Amino acid sequence: MMVESGPPAARAGAILHVDLDAIAANFHRVAGEAPGAACGAAIKANAYGLGVDRVAPVLARAGADPFFVATLDEALALRHVLTEAGYPHPRIQVLNGLPPGDHDILLAHGLTPVLNSLAEVERWRQLAHARGEALPAALHLDTGMSRLGLPDDETARLVREPERLNGIALTAVMSHLACADHPDHAENTAQLARFRKAAQRMPAAAERSLANSSGIFLGAAYHFDLVRPGAALYGINPTPGRPSPVHPVVRLQGRVLQVRQIDRYRGVGYGSTYRADRTTRLATVAVGYADGYPLAASNRAHAVVAGHRVPVAGRISMDSLILDVSGIPADEPLPGQLVDLIDPTHDVDALADEAGTIGYELLTQLGERVHRSYHGGDG
Secondary structure (H helix, E strand, O other): OOOOOOHHHHHOOEEEEEEEEHHHHHHHHHHHHHOOEEEEOHHHHHHOOOOOOHHHHHHHOOOOOOOOOOHHHHHHHHHHHHHOOOOOOOOOEEEOOOOOOHHHHHOOOEEEEEEHHHHHHHHHHHHHHHHOOOOEEEEEEEOOOOOOOOOOHHHHHHHHHHHHHEEEEEEEOOOOOOOOOOOOOOOHHHHHHHHEEEEHHOOOEEEEEEEHHHHHHOOHOOOOOOEEEEEHHHOOOOOOOOOOOOOOOOEEEEEEEEEEOOOOOOEHHHOOOOOOOEEEEEEEEOOOHHHHHHHHHHHOOOEEEEOOOEEEEOOOOOOOOEEEOOOOOOOOOOOOEEEEEEEOOHHHHHHHHHHHHOOOHHHHOOOOOOOEEEEEOOO
């Protein structure tokens, strides 16, 4: 017989607070930046780690359409979530393309593949011919990312041979900016020119889409018919180096396990990479790299304890990290107390910078042991 020892949040070593109202506000903020375009939402990787079951209905209520996911399984999960929440009709586009042999599943659930090659275009065309009906699909042109999408030679061939699209109801023509978070980068204008030239030679009924979160803030020339925010919805600054135009969404707290005092010259953590230069007070917190807190933050990151900024001391362990709390009042923190690892004064971008990574990675790496607590988002 299992005996409950209290609510999950009370037992958790880490709690991720997710502000659903902030996500909705961020959607309206980025959509307002592109008033002449429709606004979708990238919700792949379990809504960037925040929980697609809670985030997707909030974005649907805010007016997001279409939704973008990476894989077929993500698309199926999203369709179920949206249908259960009373939103059965938003478009869902699968960015990773046309999974071999899964066309019946796509069609049965009203999912739209994003075709990334002439081979995928041909497979979808043949299926449309066999079924005797036009089948919806989006088309991805590679204009400089060199990741997915039709390369230049295939795009040129498709322009010369438009009959290759016969039987395909093209819903969108899209590309992806490689350097949008660097607004002065020459590749932005180069990709814009390539996309404009290719897209204008595609069927007129299809929406044109180029701008991701950062691309939206490059200006109206990048907006076209549809913008596709992702990171900005979840509080990651789409304009690095400038004040963030979006609201913070997450607060990550860790629970203090133990507070101790060590003597001068005593080592801290694996490898003794941090060594006390005086009598030092340490707080061990129940968050480690197994929870998604980055190992690279060892000896570099900070936390906030009772309003005081304190450094991470030593190497991050699998299940814990250590804070040097010598410089704050002696009654802070106490075992069991929650301390802030991400908060509005030390946001996800700040921690990512300290760890030499990006906010996208931090959010998507937060593990199952981190208890999610949701706030707002009521219909």
